[in-house]
Structures are given as structure tokens and as C-alpha cells.
Amino acid sequence: MTNERYQKGIETIKQFTIPTEENPTGHMDIGEAFTDIAPDLKEIIVEFAFGDIYARPGLDKKQKVIATISALVAQGTPQIEMHVRTGLAVGLTAEEIVGCIIHLIPYTGFPRVLNSLKAAQKVFAEQGITINTSGQ
Amino acid sequence: MTNERYQKGIETIKQFTIPTEENPTGHMDIGEAFTDIAPDLKEIIVEFAFGDIYARPGLDKKQKVIATISALVAQGTPQIEMHVRTGLAVGLTAEEIVGCIIHLIPYTGFPRVLNSLKAAQKVFAEQGITINTSGQ
Amino acid sequence: MTNERYQKGIETIKQFTIPTEENPTGHMDIGEAFTDIAPDLKEIIVEFAFGDIYARPGLDKKQKVIATISALVAQGTPQIEMHVRTGLAVGLTAEEIVGCIIHLIPYTGFPRVLNSLKAAQKVFAEQGITINTSGQ
Amino acid sequence: MTNERYQKGIETIKQFTIPTEENPTGHMDIGEAFTDIAPDLKEIIVEFAFGDIYARPGLDKKQKVIATISALVAQGTPQIEMHVRTGLAVGLTAEEIVGCIIHLIPYTGFPRVLNSLKAAQKVFAEQGITINTSGQ
């Protein structure tokens, strides 16, 4: 695709993930799994979600991921894993991601926070990331 | 109250609001409106929400408010106004707050974002805050 | 209406409200406000919600109202006032109703609890009900 | 931990579960699975959720569990299993728990109720609990 908004979207995704040769959009889910039933979904995600919204000035990258994770914790949806990966990709530490989720206890209650911590824990384990908790 | 956690909570609140002489906890709602039916609610809010959670290391103050606002946009609750005030109090600009809300369109849909922008707009107007939109 | 399920529904409603001569179904909203656009709604509410569900054995009346209020606090919907009235009608005290709402903080977060307390407080004030908080 | 609020929390948990020697807090999830990424979570849950909230006077134990289950059915979260266990531990019968979930149909709709019944059914089966349905 050489469409301008699409290119802008791809360039934006690269700032929020760790692109590789086999996977230029890194870990980011851009709807390719649904090409057989909705081939336009990928364009919608790349162009709108990333090209228009993620690229929009205002918050910095870390803040954008914090906002995303927080909205998803509140909704209790399973995409938390993907956005924890995004958080790590933009330089949030595991402590900051855990801090974000735990901060939401007064707003979403414990169950959604615990479910989200479970997802975060899984990603940290996959990536061999540990938290130094000795000072706590 | 001289309880240690309560004091910690009050000190934490002061970092997230602009305290005045008449109102040491600034604009923050700490449940005092319900003293007649639940006098312990104020302690619960000050000690737990602020003394334990808001004081917890991890995210910085701006990030904590971004997380809070995002969770509330996702829930569609009316406390958005209060937390927009908190955002301004910790140094988030109006552009950053608007950026946070608009960033959530791909996660919460437009209606909740529009309702939240309306609340933010009201707070900006009250405080005489404008956004320089000429570059947009 | 002499339909058996309808009669059962009306009899059930009377157990959850304080019927008067002018208002045999007391404070309970049974959809009569929508007779002009959906006349069958009243039957649906009286027969199904009350005749089938509220009449179902299992929980006692107070427990049923606690379940209802809790689900509504979690949803953040405005019908809380009506169900606080129902709670008082079946003998729950104001302390028990406040206790129910505050119990939900770990599950729904503070905003929804505060909004629900506001609704409860309004009903208590209307009915001149106070809580003895001296022991707290 | 010998902290007063922590002890109060542990004592409160014991009233809502069936403690054993190997597992003094019975079936209750107190966040120990996350000790490696958030060691303070356990204190937060034990001290706040149980020491402050669950211990608060107002509702009796069965009513507190009914409130909890109802809020979770409304949210559609997976912790329902744990709280069904809590319900059985405080003396709610399987009929009362089923009655609580079914009572919510007019408030949460059928899907969330069916998903919650599935969780309850699993717990009853694990504990060899049956319901005498011959009279229904």
C-alpha cells in the first residue's frame, strides 16, 4: 500500500513496537487475521487507529500506552497482553506498567485489576523481565 | 485526624490539587458530602485511595491522572470533571487532556469520548483556559 | 387485567413496596409512563420481572433488593433511587443500604459507589431518615 | 505481618472461607500469585478489601457475598467462581446462590446470568453439591 495515511500509520506503528524483518509491524495486531472476511479492516486499523489517532500530538508515547491500558483494564477486555507489550516497546518499565494497573483499583475494582496483572505477568515472564521488589 | 495513613493521604492529595486556606484538599472530592450517612467514607478515600494508591511509586503524577481519566472515559462516569481539574493541577495542559480523551476513540468509541470532552470543555471554560488551535 | 401471571406480579410488587389507595403498586416503576408507545411493557414488567423473577423462591426479600442494588451500582445506572426505596419498603435500614453500596468499592471502584450514595442520600432525606453515626 | 489492619483482615477472611492448616486463608485469592511483580498487593487486599470493607458493619456475611456476586454478574468477570465458594463458606445454599444469579436476569440480561450459572455449576460439582429440584 502506498496510500499516504497508510504509510503514516505503518510509520506510527513502528514507534510503538519493535519491528523485525519478518514482522515489520512487530507484535502489533493490525487485523490481518481477518483478511478472509474483512480485508479492509487492516487499512482501517493502520490508517485510522494509528495514522490518525496514535500519531496525533498531545500525549507522549508512554502516556498514550498508559491511557490505552487503563481503558482496557476498565473494560476487562483480553487485549491487555498486546498493550503491555506495546508499553515495554515504548520504554515503560514493568514497574510502571504494574503501577498503572494497580493505580486503577479505586476506579475499576480489584477483579479487573487482578485479571490485568495476570496478563502483564505473562508478558513479563515471556520476555524474561523481572521486578526488583527488595525495596518494597 | 493524626492517623499516619490519613496524614499521608492528605499530603498526597495536596500534590494532586491546589490547596487553599478554606479548602486544604482543594477541589478533590473526599466523600465529605456523605458524612451524615457514612462518616468513615472520608477516611477510606483519604487513607486508601490517596494514602495507599495515589502515593504508590511507579507512575509519575501526570501519568496517574491520565490513567484515571482514561478508566473513567471507558466507564462513562460523571467524575470526569473532577479529574480534569486534577490533571490541570498536576501540570497537564489542556492539549494533553484533550489528547488523552481523543486517544481513546479506538478503545471506547465516540459517544464516551464526546461526553468526556464536554466535561473537559466545561472545566477549561471555568478556568479561562484556551487552546491555541491555529497550528492544527 | 385478570391474567394469573399478572395478578401474581401485582401481588409480588405489593410485597416490595408500600401500596396506597391512589397507587396500588406504590413507588414501583412498572412502565406505565410508556403506555403511549409500548402498552405491553407494563405487562412484561409486572408478569415477568415480578411475577416470574421477583416471586421466585431462593433469596429472601431483603437479599433480592441487595442483589438488585448491587447490580445497578456496578452498572452505574440511575434507577438506584427506586431500588433504595424498595429496600426501605422491605425493611432494610439506611445503614444496611449504605453498607451494601460501600461494600462494593472493591468491585466497582469509588465513582460508581459515590454516585449511588448520592442517590441513596436523596431518598433518605425525602423520607426524613437519618443514621445514628455517633458510634462510628 | 503483625500490622493491626493486616491481622484484622486475616481474621475477617477466615469468616468468609474455610481455613485449613496448609491454607489459613482458605480458597480466598489474596493476590499472592503476584508477589513477584507487586508484593504490596497482598497487603492492599487483606488490609483494605477485607480489614476495612468486608469487616465493616451493615450487611451480614451472606448479604455481603450476595452483593459481591451480583456486582460481578453485572460486570461479567470471571471471579464468580471464587465468590460462589465464598457464598457456600458463609452458609448460603446452592439454591440461594442460584436464586441470586437468576434474580439478576431483569438487570443484566441472560448472557451474563448464564455465564455465571456455568461458573456456579462448576463449583457445586467440585464440592458434590446438588439441588433438590423435585418440587420445582
Place this chain on the structure above:
Amino acid sequence: MTNERYQKGIETIKQFTIPTEENPTGHMDIGEAFTDIAPDLKEIIVEFAFGDIYARPGLDKKQKVIATISALVAQGTPQIEMHVRTGLAVGLTAEEIVGCIIHLIPYTGFPRVLNSLKAAQKVFAEQGITINTSGQ
């Protein structure tokens, strides 16, 4: 704006509303109230929500509005009024709109349905629309 996607969006909006000379986008809220804090919001709504999504083939116009109203009833958000107007604009009758909302009782519960019926009733009254209920 002569941008192609923007024009497509405006043309699409016109199919879902009753444009007038003073108001070419009819009753549709396209974010113009927020021009002072987010001037790009209007483009986002017109180009993405309408130019990309509303214009997408698949469902017919009435079905698209039914889908929208249903999602909003489930969320309990206040934009229901606007979409009831959209429904009437594309030729849904008041009976069909009421039928859509009432159909959701088994999925969203009664409170959200009643709140939505109230919004629909308000729009019908404004437009002098009545329902012939004699056959019901």
C-alpha cells in the same frame, strides 16, 4: 474542505439525516461543539465514522441504525436521542425503534431499556409522532 474522504463523509451523513439549508448535516452531531479545543475532531468524525464506517457496504441504512441504537442501549449512554432521530430519518418507524429497544430486554436488562425508551419518547413527542397502539 474538499478532501475526498471528507466529501464522502458529508454525502454519507446526508443519507442518514434530513439536511436543511442552514444545517447541511441535519441533526447529526459531527463534533463541531468542540472546535475550540479539538478542531480535528470534526474531520475524524466525518471522514472516519461516516466516510469509512457508515459508508461501508454490508448492512442497509436501517440495519446500521438498529445496530448503533442497540450498542448504545447496551452501554447506557445518552446519545440515544440523536440516533433515534437518525432512525426516523432513514425511514424506521416509531414502532420499529421501540421494537428494537424492547428486543434488548433479555440482553441489557430493563433499566437501560427504560432509559432508552424515555429518550425515544422525547424525540417522538418533539416530532409529533404517535404510535397506533389500539391493536396491541
Place this chain on the structure above:
Amino acid sequence: MTNERYQKGIETIKQFTIPTEENPTGHMDIGEAFTDIAPDLKEIIVEFAFGDIYARPGLDKKQKVIATISALVAQGTPQIEMHVRTGLAVGLTAEEIVGCIIHLIPYTGFPRVLNSLKAAQKVFAEQGITINTSGQ
């Protein structure tokens, strides 16, 4: 069961599914899995959900399923699969079902839409249904 409302419910279900000899109510979940803990649930579903609500005039069958699917996408519940089957049974094409789900992006955000597309995709694959996407 020869109860009139029950029969009406069964007849209604047959219009929304493809009945077979072994399974007269086709793929529709009517609560039979819970007969051991709530034998009345089946009657409640058949008589109320189908006999009263699904049979109610207003929307046509396709519109009713679109409304249902949309409310469930908004709620993020797992019953989407069953209702996609219902959609196919009443004659909605795969494109229309995908169109319905994608139409909701501006109202529910992407995660819930993606999760719902995954459920729809699974059902299409099971039934060997493909979408001709060459024109897109």
C-alpha cells in the same frame, strides 16, 4: 410442555434456528445445561425471551438478530458465536454479519469488534462459509 406461552416460544425459536429431528430447537441455547440447578430456567428462556420478546412485532427477524449481536458486541460477552449462528439461520449473509460488527467500531472501539469478528470467523469456518472479497 403444553403451556401456551411455552409453545409460542418453541415456535418462535424454530424461526430463528434450523431445527433438526434430534434437536428441535436447533443450535439455540435454551438453558437446558442448567436443568440440574435451575430447571425453571428453560421455561423462562423459552417463554419470556422467545415467546414474549423475540415474537414481539416491530423489527423483522434479521433486524432482531442484528440488534442482539450489536448489544453483545458492546458488552463483550462470549455468546456472540451463538447469535452469529442465529444470524445465518435467519438469512443474514456472512458479509452482513461482518458489516454489523465492523459498523460498531465507532461505538464500542476496536478490541470488542476484533473479539467478535474472531467468534464470527470461527462459525463461518465451521459451516464452510466464505466471503468473496475480490471486489473489496
